[in-house]
Ligand SMILES: [Zn+2]
């Protein structure tokens with residue numbers, strides 16, 4: 001699986017990145033300075049290297065290992081392959097929704113996750129802007145779920161590729177036609193919905209935690225269809241974080257600074 005897995009991941013990632021970046025030039029939702037790109041893509045590069053070093057097996061490797069050991073619920077008996085994939089993708093997506101809520105809830109996790117929220121504008125690169133330690137913790141959580149569930153490696157690959165694609169899409173700075181926005185938001189977290197999550201208002205940050213489908217937010221009561229000030233006027237970022245929001249080194253040490261204790265949310 002390893003060789004074509006890398007090609008598939010890189011192929012989907014780079015083609016979607018280019019497509020969304022072009023759409024942002026053609027149909028931008030609002031002005032977004034590209035000066036932030038160096039910091040956002042720098043975090044992505046450091047995070048990717050850290051993941052490769054600390055978890056050389058990667059999430060699909062963990063799934064294959066669990067299968068060899070016959071660990072996990074789905075590895076206890078034969079299930080139809082498609083059913084196993086659907087169950088695993090749904091469970092992993094729900095786990096990521098709750099992980100996101102917990103990252104907002106616990107002070108030390110919020111410090112890490114606030115690096116994502118300090119971005120002063122939203123575009124495709126914000127979907128890749130996460131502190132490396134948040135990425136590593138996220139991999140630990142995912143691995144625990146993969147092993148407990150006995151998730152098939154193919155399901156893990158589908159989940160990761162789709163989640164990455166959804167994250168780039170829902171952070172993108174594109175103006176979707178109203179009709180498309182309203183049909184899409186029934187099945188997908190749209191940029192307008194996720195923009196509310198990046199609002200400076202605490203009660204708005206405390207909503208729309210989903211990265212892919214809006215259904216978890218509906219189910220667990222965190223869905224917010226509209227921003228209080230209107231979708232076009234949402235103030236993005238964290239108050240007071242502006243000066244350091246675009247500096248790579250400052251972002252890496254941000255969680256360890258005393259003043260990075262922004263008001264967080266009660267979930
Ligand atoms: Zn968040």
Ligand SMILES: [Zn+2]
Nearest residue numbers: 116171194198
């Ligand atoms: Zn976000």
